[in-house]
Amino acid sequence: MRAICRIGDVEPGGVTRVEVDGCPALAVFNIDGTIYVTDDKCTHAQASLSEGSVEGDVVECPFHGGKFHIPTGEPRARPVKKQLRTYEVRIVGGEVMIDDEAGG
Numbered sequence: 001m002r003a004i005c006r007i008g009d010v011e012p013g014g015v016t017r018v019e020v021d022g023c024p025a026l027a028v029f030n031i032d033g034t035i036y037v038t039d040d041k042c043t044h045a046q047a048s049l050s051e052g053s054v055e056g057d058v059v060e061c062p063f064h065g066g067k068f069h070i071p072t073g074e075p076r077a078r079p080v081k082k083q084l085r086t087y088e089v090r091i092v093g094g095e096v097m098i099d100d101e102a103g104g
């Protein structure tokens, strides 16, 4: 597990982009106080999902309007077809920790 940011860095309903050594850029989402972490790059092309819009537990890509279910990374709307990588998250002392070995 490694720390990637603090829980207070992401507003409820919001998303922020985080870069840490050795990982692809990450998107950190706060859905009603629960933190989820996914890859930031859309699986369709090069968009940054942290620049997309979040509605409930779904993020809409800013480029072509593809959508992903944030907790599972499942595609929810075309043109995305490929699952988004998600990471196991643990909150320790206000730090957001991810398991970047076992993401799926």
Ligand code: FES
Binding pocket: 042, 043, 044, 045, 046, 047, 061, 062, 063, 064, 065, 066, 067, 078, 079, 080
């Ligand atoms: S880059 Fe995300 S839907 Fe095309």
